[in-house]
Structures are given as C-alpha cells and as structure tokens.
Amino acid sequence: MSKTISIISCKGGVGKTTSAVNISSYIQRQGRRVLAVDMDYQHNLSKHFGILPGHLKNSITLYDLFVAAMDDCSEEELDKLVHSAVRKSTTVDVIPATAKLSLLDKLLPTATCREFVLREILKCIKNEYDYIFIDCHPGCDLFAINALTASDSVIIPVEAHPLGLEGLDQVEKLIATVRRHLNPDLKVDGILLTKFQNNTNCCRDIRNVVKNSFGDRIHVFDEYIKYSINIAEAPEFGISIHEYAPRIEAAQSYAKIALEVMLR
Numbered sequence: 001m002s003k004t005i006s007i008i009s010c011k012g013g014v015g016k017t018t019s020a021v022n023i024s025s026y027i028q029r030q031g032r033r034v035l036a037v038d039m040d041y042q043h044n045l046s047k048h049f050g051i052l053p054g055h056l057k058n059s060i061t062l063y064d065l066f067v068a069a070m071d072d073c074s075e076e077e078l079d080k081l082v083h084s085a086v087r088k089s090t091t092v093d094v095i096p097a098t099a100k101l102s103l104l105d106k107l108l109p110t111a112t113c114r115e116f117v118l119r120e121i122l123k124c125i126k127n128e129y130d131y132i133f134i135d136c137h138p139g140c141d142l143f144a145i146n147a148l149t150a151s152d153s154v155i156i157p158v159e160a161h162p163l164g165l166e167g168l169d170q171v172e173k174l175i176a177t178v179r180r181h182l183n184p185d186l187k188v189d190g191i192l193l194t195k196f197q198n199n200t201n202c203c204r205d206i207r208n209v210v211k212n213s214f215g216d217r218i219h220v221f222d223e224y225i226k227y228s229i230n231i232a233e234a235p236e237f238g239i240s241i242h243e244y245a246p247r248i249e250a251a252q253s254y255a256k257i258a259l260e261v262m263l264r
C-alpha cells in the first residue's frame with residue numbers, strides 16, 4: 001500500500017523542504033520505494049536532490065504534468081508523461097519543478113476540478129512507490145489544496161522561533177476544510193519543531209505553547225530537529241543529511257521521525 005504525505009506550512013523558511021528531503025531519504029534507505037514531488041516554483045527540493053535547472057532543459061517537469069492534466073488529456077497520455085517526468089535515482093526518485101511552475105498561479109484557478117489535478121497526476125504512479133512526499137511552497141492556497149487532496153497525511157513543520165506559530169491556525173483550518181469537502185480520510189502525522197536551539201528559553205517556550213495549544217487535537221512529534229549548520233550545508237552537495245553527516249543529532253532526529261512516520 002502506497003502512502004502520500006504532504007509537508008505543508010503557510011510560513012516560509014520553516015524547514016519544509018529540508019524535512020521532505022531528509023525524511024524521504026531516510027525511508028528510502030530502509031529499502032522502501034520513495035518518490036518526492038517538488039510542488040514549489042523555488043524548486044529547492046529538486047536542487048536538494050542535485051537536480052539543477054540546467055539539467056532540466058527540454059525535460060518534462062511538474063508544470064507540464066499540470067498543464068496536460070488540466071487539458072484533460074487521455075489517461076494513457078498522462079501516464080506516459082508522468083513516467084517520463086520522474087527522475088530516477090539510486091536514492092529518492094523526484095518529479096522536479098522549475099520556476100515555470102509559477103505560471104500555474106494563473107492557470108490553475110481556471111481549471112475544471114482544479115483541486116484534484118495533482119491527485120490525477122499521482123494516480124498514474126502511486127502504485128509504484130511505497131511513499132510519495134510532496135514538498136509544498138509556503139502558503140495555504142490552491143497549490144496546498146491540491147497537495148492535501150492528493151495526500152493520505154500531512155506533516156507540519158514549525159520553526160522554533162517566537163514567530164513560528166504564525167499561520168498554524170490557518171493550516172489547521174485548511175486541513176479541516178479539505179477534510180470536509182475534498183478528502184475526508186486526510187490524517188495529520190504531526191507537527192514537527194525545526195531549527196531548535198537547545199540553549200534558549202524561547203525554543204522551550206514555543207514547544208510548550210505548541211503542545212498546549214494544539215496537542216489535544218494534533219500529534220506533536222516528541223522528537224524535534226535541532227539547528228545545525230550541517231543541515232544547511234548538505235543541499236549544496238545534492239545529498240541528504242544521512243549521507244552528509246549521519247551522526248549529528250539533527251540527522252538522528254530526522255531518522256526517528258521517519259521511523260515514526262513509517263509506523264503510523
């Protein structure tokens with residue numbers, strides 16, 4: 001059985017892409033078949049996995065798949081396109097994006113079944129993977145709705161920062177709306193605290209506030225991700241933290257989160 005997981009937050013820079021890369025990579029290292037989908041026109045997930053825009057000239061990317069699915073192309077055609085968009089790898093396979101994905105800002109709202117386009121795309125390939133991770137761009141918009149509609153569950157990274165809780169209410173509401181109208185089976189795997197600086201009261205306070213304010217209805221992972229310069233460096237080499245610096249605490253925390261996600 002395949003499981004699709006969105007990494008979502010209304011806020012930017014909270015560790016969505018970092019978490020998508022490092023959780024998906026760890027699960028792949030456990031022998032599972034894993035696909036990561038870059039649903040962000042900043043295309044940071046593609047870059048994290050070593051896929052640079054120069055590698056994608058004349059390649060099919062997520063943008064092309066959306067255009068084809070919105071044009072209502074035949075199932076066979078879409079299936080063929082989706083398979084040719086996947087960048088196969090010895091680690092995590094990727095459906096990459098480029099800045100062109102931003103053109104969907106105008107196109108997507110006009111599409112019929114506009115909330116279900118990503119679900120239609122992933123239907124073609126879901127059975128070939130044990131896990132599919134969707135890295136969303138910041139925002140609670142139609143992109144996020146597409147991701148949530150296509151997903152079985154969601155992970156919500158929250159930066160351990162005084163402003164980290166901003167937008168969390170909005171994410172919770174969006175999930176509730178998607179559940180009510182579009183995807184009743186959508187689950188929340190949990191809230192994941194990121195960039196945690198151990199020696200600050202502020203981080204400890206944020207953790208308590210998250211647990212007290214949301215913990216009665218949303219799981220908050222006990223494990224949190226510490227701030228580490230190694231985490232920030234790894235993308236430059238196109239590899240995950242499990243290859244770059246597997247012994248650091250943040251890598252081990254990502255490993256524990258990944259195992260918990262697999263058990264859920």
Ligand SMILES: Nc1ncnc2c1ncn2[C@@H]1O[C@H](COP(=O)(O)OP(=O)(O)OP(=O)(O)O)[C@@H](O)[C@H]1O
Binds near residue numbers: 011012016225228
């Ligand atoms: N635990 C960490 N320790 C140190 N740096 C981190 C950590 N997690 C993320 N970062 C860094 O913080 C920045 C933002 O992280 P990331 O790109 O994962 O966030 P994001 O939520 O995907 O951002 P966006 O909303 O722009 O897509 C990056 O430079 C990343 O390397």
Ligand SMILES: [Mg+2]
Binds near residue numbers: 045137
């Ligand atoms: Mg990102």
